[in-house]
Amino acid sequence: MRTFVLFDLEFTTWPGALEDDWAAPGQLREIVQIGALRLREDFSVAEEYEALVRPVTNPRLSAYFTELTGIDQETVDREGLTPAEALGDFLGFCKGQAVLSYGNDMVVLGENVGWARARGEEVKNGFLGAHFLNIRPWLNSVAPVTANANVGRLWQMLQLPKPSAGNEHSALFDCLSFAAAVTHLSRTGHRLPEGTLSPVPGQPG
Structure with a gap:
């Protein structure tokens, strides 16, 4: 059975950063958490993915970020992967798949891969x-x-049952919310965008 991936990111932020598009000096959208689900074409979950990432430019999380996401400094320092490790691992998870986001998270992903490579770090997979x-x-x-x-x-x-314990702005919970919406809409007659379940050329279907 074919599969596809839904993913979500949590990244460094500060009061007003969203409204200013992270334009203030030193404010970068460094990924702190990656969440993803691999779904089968019947929308059942084949695999979950979750990782914490230690930011480099702004290693100290803002109080605003922690309040928003529930992710605290101690946990990131203890459990977080380096950006290169986390990004390479996640891109490996996505290999051969259509990878869906609700918004421009692939742009943020690309920014973080670029910064890691600019630091001379190897990001496996692409x-x-x-x-x-x-x-x-x-x-x-x-x-x-x-x-x-x-x-x-x-x-x-969409007035659906809560998909799991947890709250918004936790990457994996957000993926479950995303999956619930996609599943509901697909099962009520809305066809997913073209290419969602098509295998990537050169990869197994």
Whole structure:
């Protein structure tokens, strides 16, 4: 059975950063948490992926970030992987798959890969082995009630059961919310965007 991946990122932020598009000096969107689900074409979960990442430019998490996500400094220092390790591992998880995001997370992923390589670090695996798709425009168009919702609130906007324990702005919970929305919409007659279940050329289907 074919599979595809849904993913979500949590990255460094500060009060007003979103509104200013991280334009303040020194404010970079460094990934702190990666969450992903590999789903079968019947929307059952084949595999989960979750990793914490230690940011480099801003290794101290802002109080705003911790309050938003629940991710604390001690946990990241103790359990976090280096960016190169986490990014390479995640790209390996995505190899041969269509990889769906709710928004521009693939851009943030690319920024972080670029910074790691600029530091001279080896990032195993790359983007060419996967097909990244932002399906937020599709999802918002078939379910306009979600237009202003972040990914962790999709289940609420569609009046679905809460997908698991946890809360929005935790990457894996946000993936479960995303998956619940995609599953519901697909099962109520909305066809996923073209290419979602197509294998990447040169990779096994």
